[in-house]
Amino acid sequence: MSSYFPSFATKIPRMGKGYDDVLFTVTNQLVKSGSWSNNYKVPCNLSKQHIGFVSKFDQICSSPVMEDEHKKLDSLPEIELSESEEYSKELEVAVRAVQMACSLCQRVQDTLISNAGTNHRQVQSKDDNSPVTVADWSVQAIVSWMLSECLGSQNVSIVAEEDVQTLSKANASELLEAVVETVNQCLAEAPRFGVQEPKSALRTSDVLEIISRCNSTGGPTGRFWVLDPVDGTLGFVRGDQYAVALALIEDGEVKLGVLGCPNYPMRKEWLSYHHRYHRIISKLTPPTSETWNKGCVLYAKKGSGKAWMQPLLHVNKMFVWPNHAKQVSVSSIDNPALATFCEPVEKANSSHSFTAGLAHSVGLRKQPLRVYSMVKYAAIARGDAEVFMKFARAGYKEKIWDHAAGVIIIQEAGGMVTDAGGLPLDFSKGLYLEGLDRGIVACSGATLHAKIIDAVDASWGSSSL
Numbered sequence: 001m002s003s004y005f006p007s008f009a010t011k012i013p014r015m016g017k018g019y020d021d022v023l024f025t026v027t028n029q030l031v032k033s034g035s036w037s038n039n040y041k042v043p044c045n046l047s048k049q050h051i052g053f054v055s056k057f058d059q060i061c062s063s064p065v066m067e068d069e070h071k072k073l074d075s076l077p078e079i080e081l082s083e084s085e086e087y088s089k090e091l092e093v094a095v096r097a098v099q100m101a102c103s104l105c106q107r108v109q110d111t112l113i114s115n116a117g118t119n120h121r122q123v124q125s126k127d128d129n130s131p132v133t134v135a136d137w138s139v140q141a142i143v144s145w146m147l148s149e150c151l152g153s154q155n156v157s158i159v160a161e162e163d164v165q166t167l168s169k170a171n172a173s174e175l176l177e178a179v180v181e182t183v184n185q186c187l188a189e190a191p192r193f194g195v196q197e198p199k200s201a202l203r204t205s206d207v208l209e210i211i212s213r214c215n216s217t218g219g220p221t222g223r224f225w226v227l228d229p230v231d232g233t234l235g236f237v238r239g240d241q242y243a244v245a246l247a248l249i250e251d252g253e254v255k256l257g258v259l260g261c262p263n264y265p266m267r268k269e270w271l272s273y274h275h276r277y278h279r280i281i282s283k284l285t286p287p288t289s290e291t292w293n294k295g296c297v298l299y300a301k302k303g304s305g306k307a308w309m310q311p312l313l314h315v316n317k318m319f320v321w322p323n324h325a326k327q328v329s330v331s332s333i334d335n336p337a338l339a340t341f342c343e344p345v346e347k348a349n350s351s352h353s354f355t356a357g358l359a360h361s362v363g364l365r366k367q368p369l370r371v372y373s374m375v376k377y378a379a380i381a382r383g384d385a386e387v388f389m390k391f392a393r394a395g396y397k398e399k400i401w402d403h404a405a406g407v408i409i410i411q412e413a414g415g416m417v418t419d420a421g422g423l424p425l426d427f428s429k430g431l432y433l434e435g436l437d438r439g440i441v442a443c444s445g446a447t448l449h450a451k452i453i454d455a456v457d458a459s460w461g462s463s464s465l
Contacts, residue, residue, distance in 0.1 A: 087248065087255050087301050090151065092321055094225075094246050094258045095299050097146035099313050099323075100193045101139040101244045102260040102295065104186040105230060106312075108135040109262075113239045132233060134175065136162050138182040139229035139244060141210045145187070147225060148213070149195055157224040159431065160214035161401050167208065180207045193319045218400060220428040223250040228401040232373025235345070243373040247404035252428025255302045257405030261378050262295040266311055268384050298328065298378050300412035307381050307413035330415040330444035331383040336363035339448060341387035342376035343368050354459075355389045361455045362448075377406025380442055381413040387448055391420070391439035398433040398440070410442055416449045417442040420456045 112133070140160050147156045167176045183202060190197040202210075216224045228245040236242035244260035294314075300307040310325040333339050341364050343355050359368070369376075369385050379385040392398065404427055407417045418424055421437030429435065438460060443449035 090248055091256045091258075091299060091301050093147065093150040094248065094256065095297060095310075095321075095323075096150075096193045096195070096319060097143045098244050098246050098258045098260040098297055098299075099319060100146060100186065100190070101142050101229070102262045102297065102312055103189070104138055104142060104182065105135050105236070105242070105244060105260075106262050106295075107185075108133065108138070108182065109236055109239060109242075112237060132162065132166070133230065133237065134178045134182055135236065136229045136233065137167060137179045137211060138186065140214055140227065141179070141183045141207050142186055143225075143227055143229070143246060144210045144213050146193075146195060148210075153213070156213070157216040157222070158214040158227055159216045159218045159224055159401065160227040160229065161399070162211070162214075162229060164208055164212045167211070176204060176208075180204050183207050192313065192317070194321075218249070218427070218430045220252045223248065225249075226401045226404045226427075228374070228405075231402060232375070235372025241372045241375045243375050243378070245374050245401065245405040247401075247408065249400075249404065249427055252426070253302065254404050254408045254427055256300065257408035258297065258299040259374055259378055259405045259409055260295070260297045260312070261375050262312060264296055264375050264378055266294055266296050266309070268382070296378075298381055298409050300381075300409045302408060302412070304412055305414075307409050309382065328382045328413055330380060330410065330413050331386050332445070333386050334445050334447040336448065336451065337365050339364055339386035339444075340366050340384070341368055341389060342379055342385050343370055343389060344376075345370045345372050354391050357459060358389060358452065358455050361459060362451050374402065374406040377403075377410055377442065380415055380444055381406075381409045383444070386444040387452065388442040389439065389452065398436055399431060400427050400433060403433065403440070407442075415442065415444045416446060418449070418453075420453065420460075422449075422453050 140162050144156075144158055144160075147158070166172060167179065180202065187197050187202065214227065218224055218226070226245075226247045226249055228243070230236050230242055231245050232240075232242035241261070241263050244262075245258070247257040248255045295312040296309050297312060298307060298309045307328050308322065308325040309328045310323040313319050313323065331339075341355075341359055343352060355368070364387065369379065371379065376385070376388045380388055403417075403425060407425060410417050418441055419433075419437040420439040420441055423437060425433055425440070426435055427433070438456065441449060441452050441456070443452065
C-alpha cells in the first residue's frame with residue numbers, strides 16, 4: 001500500500017529508508033555541483049525549515065528532470081544526510097500518528113464522560129489495579145499501523161505499555177470487540193492525516209496482530225520506538241489531563257519525541273481553570289478560537305535546539321504539515337519564589353511530602369501544579385511551569401515510555417532533565433530507567449536545577465524513601 005500526504009497531492013511509494021536516502025543524495029549532489037537548472041530549483045528553505053523531509057523531498061522528486069538525473073546515481077559519491085534533515089521523515093510520520101491517536105482518544109473520552117457509570121465495556125483493571133481503557137489498546141494499534149504503513153513494517157520495532165494477553169482472554173470478548181470497532185472508525189479517517197485507509201475493515205485477528213507487533217524490549221543497540229498510548233489513564237477516565245507519548249530511540253539515545261496533550265489548551269491562561277469549566281466554555285466560543293477543546297501536540301528532534309507546538313486537528317479538517325506549528329521554549333524565570341513546580345496527582349508512586357519539603361527549602365512558594373501524565377513535561381517545555389520533581393517510593397521502577405518523549409522535548413526547548421544526582425536519564429537498559437539516582441528532576445534552566453539537586457543531597461537522609 002502506498003502512503004500519500006495530501007498537502008502536496010502526490011503519492012509516496014513506501015520503499016523504505018534506503019530509497020529515500022539515495023534520492024536525497026542525488027538531489028544534494030546536484031545542488032552542490034551546480035548541475036541543478038534554474039528551471040527546477042530546490043525549495044529555498046529546504047535545509048532551514050523544520051518541515052518534514054518526506055514532504056519537502058517529494059516536491060523535489062516530482063520534477064521531470066529527476067528522470068534524467070537519476071541515471072547519474074552510480075557515478076555520484078555517497079553523501080550523508082545533514083543534521084537538520086536526519087530523522088525529519090520519522091518525525092513527520094510520528095506527529096501525524098500522534099495527531100490521529102489524539103483524535104481517537106477525544107472520541108473515547110467523550111463517550112466515557114457521557115456514559116459515566118455504564119462504561120464497564122471500555123475500562124478494565126490491570127494486575128496492579130490501575131485502569132486501562134479501550135483507548136490504550138486502540139491507540140497502540142493505530143500508532144503501530146501508521147508507523148508500519150509509512151516506514152515499512154520491517155523497519156519498525158516498538159516498545160509499548162500494553163500487551164495483547166488481556167485482550168486475548170475469553171472473558172474480554174466485549175472489550176476486544178470495542179477495540180476493533182474503535183480502531184476501524186479511526187482508520188476510516190486516515191486520509192485526513194495523510195495515509196490511505198485500508199481497503200477493507202480490519203478483522204479481530206488483524207487488530208490483535210498489529211498490537212502484538214509492539215513487543216520490543218529495548219536495549220543499548222538498534223532503533224526502536226517507545227509508546228505510551230494513554231499516559232495518565234486515571235486522568236483520562238476522569239475527563240482530565242492525559243497524553244499520548246511517542247519517541248524514537250537509537251543506540252540508547254532518544255532521537256525524537258512527540259507528546260499529544262488533547263486536554264491541554266494552546267493558551268496558557270486557560271490552564272488555571274478547572275477542566276470541566278473549560279468544556280462548557282469551549283462550546284460557547286467560536287470554533288476558530290483557541291479553546292480548551294483544541295489541545296496541542298509538542299515535538300522535538302535531538303540536536304535541533306528547537307521544540308514545536310501545533311494545535312490538534314479540528315474535525316473534518318485535513319492535516320497539512322506543519323499544521324500552524326510555532327516554536328516553544330522554556331521559561332526564563334530562575335527565581336525560586338516566582339517559579340511554578342509540577343508533581344504527579346497520585347501519591348501511589350510519588351512522595352508529595354518530600355517534594356513539598358524540597359520546594360520549601362529551595363524557596364518555591366507557589367502552589368504545586370498537580371497534573372496527570374507527561375503533560376508536566378509539556379508545561380515546562382512551553383514555559384507554563386519551571387520545575388518537575390518526582391521521587392518514587394522504594395521498589396517502584398520508572399518505565400522508559402513514561403519519560404522518553406517528554407525529556408527530549410524539554411531539552412530541545414532549552415531545559416534540563418536528569419536524575420536527582422544530576423546525571424542524564426539512561427534509556428539503554430531495556431524497559432526501565434535502571435540505575436536511576438533517587439528520582440527525576442526537570443527544570444527550565446541550570447540555576448533552578450542546581451538548587452534542587454543540592455537540596456536533594458541535603459535532605460535525602462531524612463526522606464524515608
